[in-house]
Structures are given as C-alpha cells and as structure tokens.
Amino acid sequence: MKVLLVGAGLSGAVIGRTLAEAGHDCRIIDSRSHIGGNCYTERDPETGVMMHVYGPHIFHTDDEEVWNYVNRFTTFLPFQNRVKTTSQGAVYSLPVNLHTINQFFGKTMRPDEARDFITEIADTSIEEPQSFEEQALRFVGRDLYEAFFKGYTEKQWGCSPTELPASILKRLPVRFNYDDNYFFHRFQGMPRDGYTPMIEAILDHPNITVELETSYEPAMADEADHVFWSGPLDGFFDYRLGRLGYRTLDFERFTHEGDYQGCAVMNYGDRDVPYTRITEHKHFSPWESHEGSVCYREYSRAAEPDDIPYYPIRMVEEKSLLSQYVELAQATPGVTFVGRLGTYRYLDMDVTIREAMDTAGSFLSGASMGKTMPTFIKSPL
Known part of the structure; x- marks a missing residue:
C-alpha cells in the first residue's frame, strides 16, 4: 500500500519504519527543514556541544520493548536527570x-x-x-x-x-530518602550521538522517502491508501472551529567559558525570576568534554499561531473544543491521528514510540483482515 505520513518526528519515523519493513511504500513529509521534530539535536558550531535545539529530551522508560527498539538504531549511554532548583536564595534538589x-x-x-x-x-x-x-x-x-x-x-x-x-x-513524587534521580524508570539514558542520528537510522529504509520543507496539501491524500497525521489535530482541519490552546517556549541562548551551573537543569522557583529554568546542554552528554558551554534560559508563554506548540493546556474550554475536533476526525475516513500534536496529549518519548509501534501493528493486522484503520489508537479524550 502507499502510505503518507505527515511529520518526520518519532511517530512518523517509527510507524514508517514498521510499515516499510512490511513492504509498504511510505512517503514522509515535514514542513521543517530537518527530521526529528522537537527531539532534533545538532552540534553547536562554536563550542562543539551537542544541542537539544528545542529543549532537553531525556529518555526514560519501563517499557523494555521500547528500550530495545531505540537501542537497535543507536547506542544509549547512562544518564540520570538530577534537577536542582534555586529558591529563596538557596539551591535544593528536586x-x-x-x-x-x-x-x-x-x-x-x-x-x-x-x-x-x-x-x-x-x-x-x-x-x-x-x-x-x-x-x-x-x-x-x-x-x-x-x-x-x-x-x-x-x-x-x-x-x-x-x-x-x-x-x-x-x-512529582515526594521521597523520604536521598534519591535525587528525577525519574524512577528502569531504563534511562541519552543517545551517544544525539537523537538526530537515531531518527536518521530509523528512516533509513528503501521503502521510505522523506521530503523536508514540504507542507501537507489535501490532494496528497488522494495519492495514498492511508494517511498518518502527527501534526496539530486542529491544523488538519485548518483551525475551522478555532485553535486548541498550547503553551510555547522561548529560549534565550548564551555561552559561557567553563561550567556555568554544574548541572543540566536548574529550575527557578521564585516568581520574580522571569524564566522557569536554565539548561546547560553539555551536561546532557557527560561522556564528552568541552571547554565552552551553551545554555538556554527558558521562558513559557501562551502559544500564538506561528509559534511551536509544546504543552497542550487541556483546561475545560480546550477539552470542549477538542471533543468537537475529535468528532470531525472520526468522520474523516482514511486518516489516523497520532503523537503529541495529533492527539493533543502530553507524551513522553517512550510513550510516543510505544503508541507508534501499536499504531503500525494495528494497521498491519487490520490490513491483512480487511479492517478499517481506527481514527485514534488512543482517544484524545
């Protein structure tokens, strides 16, 4: 079958790879100039530091199948997220x-x-x-x-x-011991060379074609037997009912010679400090050594139409609008909505991959029995 996947992030890559290995022809498009979505990483040309361009992504899971899957395409090295917070003039562990x-x-x-x-x-x-x-x-x-x-x-x-x-x-748990590992999952780590090479390896299959800087046009669906949409749910319908609410992030990049804060993530709990946290990217790759350092001050605000949507708000008003878009989606044949944006849910990377694996599995089993692919594998509601 000919399959169109909109979005070259984790959802599109994992679904595309699974279907490609089963013999299907997968066309993946993305409006950005790079693959990987918000997981995209690249080397900073000035310092050589591996940058998490859209903010830090730390891999953690209890799902052994997902852990084995990502390690099939790259080498993960141990990493534990030890978050600190500056509050009322002192530094504490979270x-x-x-x-x-x-x-x-x-x-x-x-x-x-x-x-x-x-x-x-x-x-x-x-x-x-x-x-x-x-x-x-x-x-x-x-x-x-x-x-x-x-x-x-x-x-x-x-x-x-x-x-x-x-x-x-x-x-956010409260612990009555001295364990300061932010996550508690069995498997935790970072890809040695960043997330971009991992996603490149997932996409490296003769039955997959990737087209960047390519926006979706409705006519594209006519050339495909099925569409997997990992863009904004409301965006598929051209926001005809209004926009679902998101928080977005602004990053103020600055460099430092040496070690700026001694940890990867420093939160700022005081209301009079305008940013929520500072991330120091070289600490996300502790097996590397760099004299220079790149940091982000992170500011959160309501997303505007041209902003990158990060966190779905999912308050009462948004949930009401969401239910209307879900009805529209369910009345649209030949499209399955996937991922963080497609289902308007906050998803960690491991959950995104698990749902992508399950979605691809559902497609393959359904196709073999002539069943219609569901609109959502996991309901946004």
Whole structure:
C-alpha cells in the first residue's frame, strides 16, 4: 500500500519504519527543514556541544520493548536527570526528597521522622484535591509548595495553580530518602550521538522517502491508501472551529567559558525570576568534554499561531473544543491521528514510540483482515 505520513518526528519515523519493513511504500513529509521534530539535536558550531535545539529530551522508560527498539538504531549511554532548583536564595534538589526537606527546614531527620513531619505540616483537611494547589498543600504543606511549586507553576502555565487540575502534580513524587534521580524508570539514558542520528537510522529504509520543507496539501491524500497525521489535530482541519490552546517556549541562548551551573537543569522557583529554568546542554552528554558551554534560559508563554506548540493546556474550554475536533476526525475516513500534536496529549518519548509501534501493528493486522484503520489508537479524550 502507499502510505503518507505527515511529520518526520518519532511517530512518523517509527510507524514508517514498521510499515516499510512490511513492504509498504511510505512517503514522509515535514514542513521543517530537518527530521526529528522537537527531539532534533545538532552540534553547536562554536563550542562543539551537542544541542537539544528545542529543549532537553531525556529518555526514560519501563517499557523494555521500547528500550530495545531505540537501542537497535543507536547506542544509549547512562544518564540520570538530577534537577536542582534555586529558591529563596538557596539551591535544593528536586524532586522533593529527604535532603530537600532537611535542608529547607534546617533539620537532620531520618526517613520515618521526615514522613511524620510532612504529615503534620500537610493540609490533611483536603481529602480529595481538585486543583494543583490543593494537591500540593495536601501532600507537602504550604512552605514547600510556595518554595518549589507555586511560582514555577505560575510561570510555566500562565495562570494560578488553583485553576490547574490536581493531576498535573501527581507526576512529582515526594521521597523520604536521598534519591535525587528525577525519574524512577528502569531504563534511562541519552543517545551517544544525539537523537538526530537515531531518527536518521530509523528512516533509513528503501521503502521510505522523506521530503523536508514540504507542507501537507489535501490532494496528497488522494495519492495514498492511508494517511498518518502527527501534526496539530486542529491544523488538519485548518483551525475551522478555532485553535486548541498550547503553551510555547522561548529560549534565550548564551555561552559561557567553563561550567556555568554544574548541572543540566536548574529550575527557578521564585516568581520574580522571569524564566522557569536554565539548561546547560553539555551536561546532557557527560561522556564528552568541552571547554565552552551553551545554555538556554527558558521562558513559557501562551502559544500564538506561528509559534511551536509544546504543552497542550487541556483546561475545560480546550477539552470542549477538542471533543468537537475529535468528532470531525472520526468522520474523516482514511486518516489516523497520532503523537503529541495529533492527539493533543502530553507524551513522553517512550510513550510516543510505544503508541507508534501499536499504531503500525494495528494497521498491519487490520490490513491483512480487511479492517478499517481506527481514527485514534488512543482517544484524545
């Protein structure tokens, strides 16, 4: 079959590779001048540092099949994300752990003592947290919430934490030991040579053609037996019902001779610091050595029509509009919507790859039995 895949990021590459290996003819187009989507990496010509051009991407997963898949196309080296945060004139470790608690309160508590202490300062009157703020107050209390979460969240999302759902904070654990590894998955690492060569290797198949700086035109679908769309869901319909809301990021790049901050990621929790964090890219490749350094100050704001969409907002208004676009999509034959933008969901890389593998598998099994490919493998709702 002839398959058109719109987007040369992880979703398009993984689906395309699987279908190509099964003998299908895959045409992948992307409006950008490079493959890889927001995972794109490149060497900084000035310093030689491997740059995460659209912000840091750290690979972590418990899915062994996904881990084996990415290691088929590149070499992953060990990397653990150890995030620091500057708050109220001091530097602490995140996520909140025993060291953070002892340092912040000037104590030397053991794990059981710290657990009892946090229980005492937490607002246990909040039985079923509904908002981000209630979730934080319920589990860590006001002091830790205001130091590490409130200001950062206001900057990141552009609204009060009282307006955000509690589910956003459920991904951030509190640890009563000294483990400062930001993630807790079995498999964690970075591709030795960056993500771009990995995606190049996935796309390297005789049944795959890649066309960059090529925007989708509806007539292209007429030449394909099926379309996989990994662009914005609302963009497929030319935003006819309005635009789904996103947060975007602005990066202020600067260089430094030597080591600027001693870690890959430094958050800034205070509201009066305009940026959310500084990332120092050479620390994402600790097996390399560079005298110079490249850093990004990261600013979050509401996405405008010409901005790169990063984080789907998914508040009540957006979910209402989303449901209307899902209805439109389900009434559109021959198209499957995939990935972060195509399903309007925040997805880590491993989940994106898993869903792409499952999508390709569904296509192959359905084609062999004459079944129609579903519009969504995972419902955006």
